[in-house]
Amino acid sequence: MDLKAVEQLATDQSSLKAAAGLAKPGKWSGVGGSHDGALIWGECAGSGANPYRVMADLRDLGNKCTCPSRKFPCKHVLGLLWLNAEAIVPFKPSDTPDWVSDWLGRRRGTSAGRPAASATPGAEKDLRAARAVDAEIVEDPKDVARREAQAARRSEETERAILDALDALGQWIGDQLRLGLSGFIDDATARCRRIAARLVDGKAAALAGRIDELPGRLLALPPGDRPRGAVVELGKLVLLSRAFRAAPRDAEMRRAVATSETRETVLADPGALRIEARWEVLAEQVQTRRDGLVSQTTWLLNLGATGPRFAMLLDFFPASAGKRGSVFTPGERFHGELVFYSSAQPLRALLVQRAAAEEAQGVEWPAPDATLSDAMSLLLLAEPWTIDIPLLLPQGRIARDEAGGSWWRSLDGTSALPVADTPEGLLCGTDLSITAAIWSGNRLTILAAQTPWGRIGSHD
16 A cells, blocks of 8 residues: 555544654554565554554555544554555564454454354464455345445535535635735734644545645745735635535545545546656655645656646655655656546656666657747646646746846747746756746746756756
């Protein structure tokens, strides 16, 4: 399993944040796994004298913890799964402890009149016998129907909770506009944190995370641009809320508001867009979020003739795990297959397979976008709530205004866009033949550029 599956399993954002704090080797002892990899277990230090015993079955994500928490799964179970998903500690194959075997036996019970797995000789040390019992058990159709009905009821309850949370968000947005944007900007952190907590309670975790990061995006703007930035941000939230209400079960909507599909779900989707092409790694962006997670975004450029121009690989890991190395190097090129999350304008993707890195020479970048307005409008018309728009800018240069601000300016002088950071090094003072950048609605973040001197990155 991967970290996305852990996020899907969490009952709320607070449990996930607590689990991130437990995803440290020093918190655990006796960590191990069954020889066939189906079971994992460990003991987590708690507030009492004895550690909590935590166990999980990776085949169906069944789990158990000896802590008194009323949440299911608790933070200790999520922490154990997190350790396994991120390989933070090794789960060495070993004999199954009696306390894990007892739980496994009770969990399997005596279905269809058969003995529990723990009653089978040697089952405590070998799960093959338990699997043999499973293979002979025929599920009662009534049990299947009951589980399906319960799943449907939970889905309806989740949808209702999200819609109630969106009602609260709409009222909150109205209050900010009524009270004035100046006061909102000054107190954005506290106000956004309160509504984000309400959204987490309402199962709208993805939207809560977006609002929790909103103050940081506003404060990154010059003071004079913050009121306009606030209007744009709040307007996008209104559009996203309305889009979710129109299609609450659409995968793209649930991804933006509630939670993303698991990696396994995306890979198993027969209708998912799959592109096999040559790709260039443009840049990697690493950001520590307010919820204790670190987002690692890798931007790829499609050097082939078909499919989306850009691909975004997005991963999360706990900040407590420390700095994590990247499997990509900006500027490298490789042949690989990507599968894209379902979307009107596919951008986020998963890497299915990749070949060894290739020489950077031999294939040119695609032609730049014909007109910037069309390139920006294409994604905004499909997803008007989106924050980041990748662009291929035509020939231009970086210029400075009288106030010291940096601008990308097209060679013909017809277009100019403010740059988020102050470019340094080779980006300044040289012709940029083609520039790959991210437009956030008010600032441009340069990823890489082609110049007469070759390819340069944002930090070259």
